[in-house]
Amino acid sequence: xxxxxxxxxxxxxxxxxxxxxxxxxxxxxxxxxxxxxxxxxxxxxxxxxxxxxxxxxxxxxxxxxxxxxxxxxxxxxxxxxxxxxxxxxxxxxxxxxxxxxxxxxxxxxxxxxxxxxxxxxxxxxxxxxxxxxxxxxxxxxxxxxxxxxxxxxxxxxxxxxxxxxxxxxxxxxxxxxxxxxxxx
Amino acid sequence: xxxxxxxxxxxxxxxxxxxxxxxxxxxxxxxxxxxxxxxxxxxxxxxxxxxxxxxxxxxxxxxxxxxxxxxxxxxxxxxxxxxxxxxxxxxxxxxxxxxxxxxxxxxxxxxxxxxxxxxxxxxxxxxxxxxxxxxxxxxxxxxxxxxxxxxxxxxxxxxxxxxxxxxxxxxxxxxxxxxxxxxxxxxxxxxxxxxxxxxxxxxxxxxxxxxxxxxxxxxxxxxxxxxxxxxxxxxx
Numbered sequence: 001x002x003x004x005x006x007x008x009x010x011x012x013x014x015x016x017x018x019x020x021x022x023x024x025x026x027x028x029x030x031x032x033x034x035x036x037x038x039x040x041x042x043x044x045x046x047x048x049x050x051x052x053x054x055x056x057x058x059x060x061x062x063x064x065x066x067x068x069x070x071x072x073x074x075x076x077x078x079x080x081x082x083x084x085x086x087x088x089x090x091x092x093x094x095x096x097x098x099x100x101x102x103x104x105x106x107x108x109x110x111x112x113x114x115x116x117x118x119x120x121x122x123x124x125x126x127x128x129x130x131x132x133x134x135x136x137x138x139x140x141x142x143x144x145x146x147x148x149x150x151x152x153x154x155x156x157x158x159x160x161x162x163x164x165x166x167x168x169x170x171x172x173x174x175x176x177x178x179x180x181x182x183x184x
Numbered sequence: 185x186x187x188x189x190x191x192x193x194x195x196x197x198x199x200x201x202x203x204x205x206x207x208x209x210x211x212x213x214x215x216x217x218x219x220x221x222x223x224x225x226x227x228x229x230x231x232x233x234x235x236x237x238x239x240x241x242x243x244x245x246x247x248x249x250x251x252x253x254x255x256x257x258x259x260x261x262x263x264x265x266x267x268x269x270x271x272x273x274x275x276x277x278x279x280x281x282x283x284x285x286x287x288x289x290x291x292x293x294x295x296x297x298x299x300x301x302x303x304x305x306x307x308x309x310x311x312x313x314x315x316x317x318x319x320x321x322x323x324x325x326x327x328x329x330x331x332x333x334x335x336x337x338x339x340x341x342x343x344x345x346x347x348x349x350x351x352x353x354x355x356x357x358x359x360x361x362x363x364x365x366x367x368x369x370x371x372x373x374x375x376x377x378x379x380x381x382x383x384x385x386x387x388x389x390x391x392x393x394x395x396x397x398x399x400x401x402x403x404x405x406x407x408x409x410x411x412x413x414x415x416x417x418x419x420x
Contacts, residue, residue, distance in 0.1 A: 032235055035234075
């Protein structure tokens with residue numbers, strides 16, 4: 001999502017996630033959680049989603065997907081003291097382990113509006129009457145991320161040029177003086 | 185679905201060798217495309233594959249050493265699962281698969297003195313237990329009747345090569361989906377449990393335990409040799 005994944009990959013994994021945690025597949029996910037405790041503090045999201053085969057179809061994108069999942073540990077969440085990664089793990093565990101298990105909907109929101117991972121309950125799927133846990137992940141359009149990265153690179157280059165010039169200029173002045181001295 | 189026993193009596197004799205050859209081709213193509221992964225053996229993911237193993241292995245008594253035939257073993261996914269799930273048990277494992285490509289991958293990954301693999305449709309040895317996961321699910325283009333006769337022959341072979349019992353899983357047909365309403369040629373074979381339970385009881389003289397509430401659209405049969413029937417199986 002954002003700068004780490006292609007837009008197509010984001011769509012791909014969101015579809016996969018929303019299929020696996022949908023009301024239709026919920027019984028299977030509940031059984032898997034009961035048997036193996038897939039979502040717990042003992043496993044990272046990278047491990048859990050790999051086990052469930054929730055990975056991009058595009059093999060070239062898989063490493064980036066795993067890196068993205070790891071990076072969620074650096075995200076903030078709507079619970080203070082709990083990072084985004086752990087917030088998602090706990091939300092999934094509680095949805096599947098509840099007395100009345102709940103389907104989970106994964107969505108995204110603009111990081112510029114709220115940079116935290118948020119969990120709410122509601123009806124995000126308008127054609128479904130089921131109540132879902134909704135996990136919303138802050139994201140930035142990949143084009144914006146690329147533009148920001150390009151701007152930052154330009155700035156770095158300009159700074160390097162300035163500092164290089166600052167180093168080179170006194171030496172050239174010294175050389176000029178030496179030459180002038182020799183001529184004199 | 186009709187009682188499979190009565191279907192057998194109708195006299196169609198499918199060419200089991202040809203079915204085996206087509207099954208071999210199907211899975212060889214799968215593993216060539218997806219590699220030694222759950223998708224390579226037609227499972228959606230490692231977690232569901234493991235959940236099936238949990239059900240099948242309910243047959244076995246892991247408090248003592250045992251021998252196990254894994255029919256349709258694929259690339260040997262059961263081997264690491266056994267090691268992780270029952271680390272203290274001495275299991276003499278033999279994986280059997282029609283696909284030479286699958287067995288090649290299994291051998292490269294897991295072969296050892298207590299973990300062997302063989303190419304074929306039938307186990308070359310009698311073991312305490314046999315398991316088969318997903319072997320009956322993908323009908324590779326035969327009529328339902330022909331596929332059921334293939335299943336019967338697989339169940340008979342598992343019965344003959346298992347001293348204590350065998351376990352097998354099937355995709356479950358929805359109750360409203362009667363066999364007679366289904367097209368004859370279908371890719372996935374689905375069934376209700378009762379006909380196969382009847383078959384195992386009546387034809388194989390075994391006791392049968394049904395497991396169906398494990399969150400998947402399928403069921404597992406644990407088929408145990410009755411004390412009297414055990415002596416009818418092949419000798420050691």
